[in-house]
Amino acid sequence: MGQYKIIFQPSGRRCQINDNETLLETMQHHGIDLLSPCGGAGVCGKCKVRIEPVDSDNIKYMNPLTQNEKKALSLYEIRENFRLACNTKICADVKVFIPVQSTISKQVILKNGLNHAVAIKPAVKIYSISMPKPTLTDHRADISRLCDELLKAYPELIKLEFEFSLLTGDLSTILRKNKWQVDVVIKNESKIIDVLPVGENDIYGIAIDLGTTTIVGKLCDLKTGKLLAQSSSMNSQVRYGDDVISRISYQMQHKNGLKELQQIVVNDMNVLIENLCSTAGIDKKHIYEIVLAGNVVMEHLILGINPEYIGKTPFVATITQSIEVLAEKIGIKIAKYGYLYFLAAEAGFVGADNVAVLIAEEPHKKNEISLTIDIGTNGEIDFGNNEKMFSTSCATGPALEGAQLSCGMRAAPGAIEAIDIDDNYNPKIKIIGQNDDESIKATGICGSGIIDGIAALLKSGLLKKDGSFNRKISSDRLRKRENNSMEYVIVFGKEQNSSEDIVISQKDVRAVQLAKAALYTGIRILMKKSDCAAFDKVILAGAFGSYINKTSALYIGLLPFCDEKIIQTVGNAAGEGARMALMNIDKRREAEKIASDINFVEAADESDFQEEFFAALNFPNSGA
């Protein structure tokens, strides 16, 4: 087995590569970020890098181009030695240049949900106790004395268990050192998880929205409910693919893949926790609980449970009920006996994150009929009111997040987030980050940008209702590609001194059509199931929902036609639901109840799915 040296540019980082692994794999193992939305399957064409041999006379330093690469790379790129890292193996010392487009930039993350009032009733509380000292006639064992006296002093405690490690952590010395006066940390009014010197002891908790792409954390004071700090980070698992399916594939194809993916996100969590603590100026050893909401695959991966069967029909998870695990057990660093609590989920693709949205927004408690939509790589839809609730998930695919489009990208600086087209068929665009830094160039189109762009193309007549470009229109921006397919140029490379044009291609339009048809069909099927022809309210949760232009969304038929005013964007409602569950255990019971009561509909399994889906493919409006 040969081993070669790589120098990465522009970072200057170095590492070794074996000739039996791909460049992408090596970069993943060394934590060198590179876009790879498809997880190395060779289909997304995003993991482009340029390669040069260290010895410039060397002509045999990597494997020949693959078919996938010939499809994904332009002639210019091929000439300039661009490769897809996932298709490249190295057989000599090389330099690898990572273009800006291929790097993972920090996404604009939505930390805030609407703040809801919640009664303070956390799982973890402090009970102060003063005990009589042992004597020759009162020689109860220390743990019996502690439990007896707590039960006497606090009638709400019925029966007490304790963490075994408390005993080996020398409970007896703690009690004597503190002269039999201690503060006892108890979870769920039943389990002793810490014993502290009596005094001003603080107890904290964190609510986390564990997303496929981003992680958002909120640090709260469990005594007052006060939000002390918020922070967010990327989920570093994106290195292994943008969507949950790529992550599942990765862990199936690699011997220690599950462990690897788990450790990566555990590490992210630990960094996030450190950040939250330093912002709030507290010590992480006072954090006794973390409440998590996330999709079922993320839940499995962070807990180290094989997610394989969630990805295969009939899409069954190992666990969906709520679960508590000692944080230490999976490497999360908080209080020694602190716990993770994962909210209940419904089914394979409708996870605890959707349940968290529901307990935050409470559509199931209201008379009015709500349509709740959380669009990410997967779309989750809930429909109903206090009488009945239905839910489904739909494979919108990553197009609505800006991924896997020819010029798609996540909502990060450089992304075009809004597009208008004037009467001369010329675009007016808005670029994320340009307000703060005028030198930022457009590097791609994000989710809200593509919705806006397609709406603008439809209005201008450049795009027809069936989704094909109107070839009758003459504009230098509407052009034919080599394969005779059409595309509209939003930004010519020359306009901003870059080598690449930013376009919306026919394929991009088709991807959006499929996504919006999937979403629309899901909504229609739930409406039919619940025998409702209308709804009173639309709740748009998540980042995508927050940045979307409602007018454009309605124009392209992403949602059933309705008054824009009834559409409410609620931001990171999943994170808000997790916070509420952290502060109030009744919310956890509510999550369990709604997870079990809601009627999950497997939309693709419904008899009228095909028909509805085809009907939904066309756009409802066009100026053409």
Place this chain on the structure above:
Amino acid sequence: MGQYKIIFQPSGRRCQINDNETLLETMQHHGIDLLSPCGGAGVCGKCKVRIEPVDSDNIKYMNPLTQNEKKALSLYEIRENFRLACNTKICADVKVFIPVQSTISKQVILKNGLNHAVAIKPAVKIYSISMPKPTLTDHRADISRLCDELLKAYPELIKLEFEFSLLTGDLSTILRKNKWQVDVVIKNESKIIDVLPVGENDIYGIAIDLGTTTIVGKLCDLKTGKLLAQSSSMNSQVRYGDDVISRISYQMQHKNGLKELQQIVVNDMNVLIENLCSTAGIDKKHIYEIVLAGNVVMEHLILGINPEYIGKTPFVATITQSIEVLAEKIGIKIAKYGYLYFLAAEAGFVGADNVAVLIAEEPHKKNEISLTIDIGTNGEIDFGNNEKMFSTSCATGPALEGAQLSCGMRAAPGAIEAIDIDDNYNPKIKIIGQNDDESIKATGICGSGIIDGIAALLKSGLLKKDGSFNRKISSDRLRKRENNSMEYVIVFGKEQNSSEDIVISQKDVRAVQLAKAALYTGIRILMKKSDCAAFDKVILAGAFGSYINKTSALYIGLLPFCDEKIIQTVGNAAGEGARMALMNIDKRREAEKIASDINFVEAADESDFQEEFFAALNFPNSGA
């Protein structure tokens, strides 16, 4: 820091010693057995070794004699370079000769208790289940499906929990591989601890009597109750002292002492488990539970809990209630999710071993009034019937086990176990092991031997009721020592070609007087407490009780006078109680109940203790 080489003789083993540790410490760390009943405190004088420099010209190879050694060693021994290992530091390469008297020989261990019938109702059982496969309309998560179907099929199961690691151990793949037909191992009708392919799955359990000196294990089939194997071993902690107080001191004086003592006994347990499995021809991965009885200090040490406060007034344990711990957590190797269950104890010095004796013999269920005695280093006494039970512990000290007497030893080959004295004041003795091997010499006196010997001395008139030797008698065996104190020679060294005489000294007699007075006083106080002037039955549990000569015991007043016929020896009743609790969970509840119901009396705290104790010091009978 200097480091020197040691060669041990006769074994030939070698090790390194640092000049800052004692020879005993080095030997303990290297697992080289040496008697040290006092745990290295320098007072028992048992850890004698002879030392020679490797370079015979070297005159500075160890520290000078200490005061303790000058007291403990004879002039002959001092001349021959004998030392106490606990008082010796080495500063050159040496050879260390370990005399037979200083080695820890395998004790005669009592494995059997009387076998009692017990209904089969173990904590761990197997439940076979066949589940419907998941479909698009029945997409319950795997763990929910498993629990739901078990609850449907087995009405005795009310609610099910599961071991978290079952999920990470890939429950989902196990279910699919076995086509949704599995055998589920469930503990206490409530917790899933394993999932196995459906078929002839065996489940086993072990009952262990964890003594200060010995460990006895019984392997049982949890389905049939059949006893498959029995085995026993020394508790290797004896290296650190014979009694619990020396062990407590050791862990207090050494930084990692607790961890060290824990690992030693955990290792003993693992060896014992391997032996049991190989005898029965089974795999230890099928052992799902170990039920333990032992004194409270042993319980703390094996669980890794600081026992410090059990050794100090008011003698309070960290835990006395029954406790379950995942075996893996403390390094015991059985089934991955197998548990240890420690039976409930009463108080600091009345442990789960005494409770185990009670649930085996059930004096608390009978009309007749029983006196139950378990004599070890500590004596435990229970008195009463189905109306009321009292218990106490008494510091008999190690004399009754043959330890800390001038020629005392444990009941191992070479120990004198029976003594008679003829009219000419000459002894007739019985030596353990001599039936099997005639060449075995007497090396000391064990517990039953000393009782017998003192009874014989009393009958012959050599000893008076007040415990002093009768100086009027003339016999070459009754002689005066240098300090003017008397001793009786049982075996002259010359009689068996050894260098040392075996004697019963005045000090030895005093030690037995103190021990028997402590026991007698304990019994008297319990009889007074319960307002009973008599009892119907005496239950003698444990090894000491089994080998003791009842006539001698009554003669010297170890027990209140009674008809010999009502004295029943029940052998290792603690082990038997543990076996019954392993096979029937009702016995565990019974143990908890008796542990909490029994009236523990701190004898030394009673107002008439002193008076009773002094009255009990004299012997009741003597031919003098």
